[in-house]
Amino acid sequence: MKHVALLIIDVQQAFVGHQQHTTLYENTMAYINATSKMFRQFKHPVYVIRDLEEGEGEDYQVVNDLVVNDIDIKMDKYYNNSFWKTSLEEDLKKKGIDTVILCGNALEYCVTATYFGALERGFKALFLQQGIFAVDLKSVDILYATRPLISFTALSTLLNA
Numbered sequence: 248m249k250h251v252a253l254l255i256i257d258v259q260q261a262f263v264g265h266q267q268h269t270t271l272y273e274n275t276m277a278y279i280n281a282t283s284k285m286f287r288q289f290k291h292p293v294y295v296i297r298d299l300e301e302g303e304g305e306d307y308q309v310v311n312d313l314v315v316n317d318i319d320i321k322m323d324k325y326y327n328n329s330f331w332k333t334s335l336e337e338d339l340k341k342k343g344i345d346t347v348i349l350c351g352n353a354l355e356y357c358v359t360a361t362y363f364g365a366l367e368r369g370f371k372a373l374f375l376q377q378g379i380f381a382v383d384l385k386s387v388d389i390l391y392a393t394r395p396l397i398s399f400t401a402l403s404t405l406l407n408a
Contacts, residue, residue, distance in 0.1 A: 252292040252344045253283055253375075256329060256351030256358050258313045259297055261306040263352050263380050271384075278349050278377040280314045282399055289406045292342060294335070295317045298357060300325045327360035333394070336368050346371040348397060352377030354386050362394070373397040 258279065264271040280330060283293045295315050299307055309315060324333050328335075339347070347365050349358055358379060365372035376396045381387045390396070 250342075250348040251286075251348060252294060252339060252342070253286045253348045253350070254294045254296060254329060254335075254361065255279060255283060255313070256349065256361055257298045257353065258295075258309055258351045258380075259307050260310050261301065262307075264296070264310055266380070267310070272380075275378060275380055276310075276312045278375065278399060280312075282348070282350065282375055282378060282402065283314060283316075283319070285399075285403060287316055287318065291406065292344070294322055294329075295319050296322045296324060296329050296335075296361075297323070298327075299323050303397070325356045328364040329357065329361040330364035330368060331360075337402050339370065339377070343368070346373070348373050348375050348402065350375035351388050352380035353378060354379045354381040354390055355383065374400075375399070 263272065279357060286293050295309060297307060297309065301390045320338065322333060322335060324334060330336050347370050348360055351358055362372045373395045374390060379390065
């Protein structure tokens with residue numbers, strides 16, 4: 248898997264900050280951070296995408312628990328779909344990326360909208376297992392039953408091949 252990028256979507260204080268100090272939050276952040284570290288290690292791009300549709304203040308910064316590196320590509324958006332009216336598609340294509348791994352918040356909104364946006368633009372898209380926040384936890388069960396997932400272990404094997 249040589250042409251892959253990680254999209255970390257909307258892991259911001261306003262959206263997930265209220266979940267801090269819960270087991271689900273800690274586990275999800277651990278998966279996202281471990282995955283982004285692995286992508287950097289294998290020199291694959293990591294995109295940190297913020298949703299500024301509702302504001303740009305302190306609450307709309309990424310949570311402190313998200314590890315963001317200077318080499319990460321930071322992008323702001325104003326719509327659910329991270330591709331809509333942003334330079335994401337153009338940037339991915341310039342880098343020769345054909346597959347995106349999606350993680351972040353919220354499954355029911357921006358993560359799924361970005362999934363379909365990727366498919367509509369000809370990218371392969373996979374959800375990072377254990378790397379998705381959801382408004383309703385039942386949505387995660389539906390995701391696991393109906394959408395393409397990839398685990399950290401499988402990604403590690405593929406990126407290391």
